[in-house]
Amino acid sequence: MNTVAGQGRDASPFTRRTVLAVVLAGFAIFVAMLYFIGAGDTGGNRNNGAAHGAAVGLNGYAGLARLLEGEGYDVSLSRSPAGLETSDLLILTPGLNADAEEIGQILENRQYIGPTLVILPKWLAGSPPRGTPSETANKFEEGWVVLGEPLGPDWTSELPSPFTFAQDGETRASGDNARWGGLNLSGDLPSNSVAYTDRSEGIERLVTAQDGRVLAFSVLGEEGTDYFEEAHWTVFVVEPDLMNNYGLSDASRARVALALVEEAGFGDGTSISFDLTLNGFGGSSNLLSLAFQPPFLAATLCLILASLIVGWRAFMRFGSVQAGAPEIAFGKDRLVRNGAGLIVRARRFGLLAEPYAALSQRRLGKALGIARPDAQSIDAALAARLPGEEPFSRRANRLAQAETASDILHAAQALKELEGKLTR
Known part of the structure; x- marks a missing residue:
């Protein structure tokens, strides 16, 4: 039987278009995987019940992020330590056991970088306790929490000057919720527990309780100091129920939350970044992340282009290759x-x-x-x-x-x- 060179092999079951689609899809998925690994975004669950910008529980601030987006702000969630150096408004939501030295270093570094809004923690929160009726427990969605005992942080008294202050709290009789007022707004807190501070020097009171105790304030520093004259001011929200998901259930508290953001960011058009590194979601730089950042990005793009050229060359000769005589004879x-x-x-x-x-x-x-x-x-x-x-x-x-x-x-x-x- 006569044969032609190249015959005698099984024909490929795939067309060129099918192979091209598979190769391009695999290449795109591989590049995306490298990027997300380098960026530290590997799909970790940020709805872990803690109080941060991605949390949907009562103590979280996902509602505040959505509210700000609805108001036209450019909102982002930062997992990188480099995000602490943004010139935009940075919202910090440290935990009850935060490191005062770390927080103080961040605030001192940001004095001449950009404005900062610090929302202090208040609630111990967790998943439904054992013994909760199944019909109630089944209603809980991912990230929902049960609020426990209010407990203020003690690390605020260890912050460096001019940020140091003491946070106190009290629980009123049931049904007697505290009222607040400030920034031309007023209303009630969502619970009978209130967190406050008695600091009076070097601050501007923004929101207070009806008895004058401070619920939110801006740090001015001492008159005549460099901080007073030149630094970006820092706003502390001592009572987080003014801004968390629990507090935003009321329209008046939602309005004061927006007013506090505007006060900290100095008006409309401010870009806002919620920091997640203090809540355990920080990602350190690695070789992959550096590969997608200048000045290494140019070399990475060249390697990707070279890979595409090699892949295209291989695709153009796709198929079985006729075996030739061995280069080295046997014997x-x-x-x-x-x-x-x-x-x-x-x-x-x-x-x-x-x-x-x-x-x-x-x-x-x-x-x-x-x-x-x-x-x-x-x-x-x-x-x-x-x-x-x-x-x-x-x-x-x-x-x-x-x-x-x-x-x-x-x-x-x-x-x-x-x-x-x-x-x-």
Whole structure:
């Protein structure tokens, strides 16, 4: 049966378009995976019941983020320590056990970078306790929490000046919720528990309780200091129920939350970043993240382009390749030639002398019928068989003493000539 070159192989079950689509989809998914790993966004659950900008529980601030987006603000959630250096309004939501030294360092660094709004923690929160009726527990969605005991942080008194203050709290009689007022607004807190501070110096009171205790304030610093004259002011919200999801259930508290953001960010058009690193969602820089950042981004794009070119070239020749003849022939002759070529390249000709002399000795012994050939027995047999010929031992010694390639070749030819005379 006549065949054509390239036939005899099974045809590919896929068309070029199918293969191209699979390759492009796989390449896009691979690049996306590299990017998200480098950015630290690997799908971790941020709805863990804590109080931060992505939490939907009563103590969280996802509602505030959505409210600000609805008001036209550009809102982002920052998982990177580099986000702490933004010139936009930064909202910090540290936990009850936050590190005062770390918080103080962030606030000091931001004095000349941008405005900061710090919402203090208040509630112990968790999932429904054991014993909760199943019909009630089944209504809980992911991220929902049950508020426990109100408990203020003690690290605020350890902050550096001018940020230091003490947070206090009280729980009123049931049904007697505290009222608040400030920024031309007023209303009630959602519970009978209130967090406040009595600090009065170096601050501007923004929201207070009806008895004058401070619920939110802006840090002014001492008059005449660099902070007072030049720094971006920092706003502390001591009572988080003014801004958390629990508090935003009331329209008046939603309005005061917006007013506090405007006060901290100095008006409309402010971009806002909710920090998540203080809540355990920070991601450190790695080689992948650096690869997608200047100045390494240019090299990364070049590598991606080169990969596309290589992939396209491979796609254009997609299919089985006809097998050609082997570049290196098989067999003893090729093995010998390759071994000889290696010795020539290495210039180790002296390694050939002793093995060749031993090989020649065995061949001559076989030709002369000597069971256990040695130099003396071969010389004696040669003298009887070929009188007048140069003895084997002398030729072998000449090969062993040869140093240059030319001398080795001539000595080996003398032994080969002797073998030829015996086998004629």
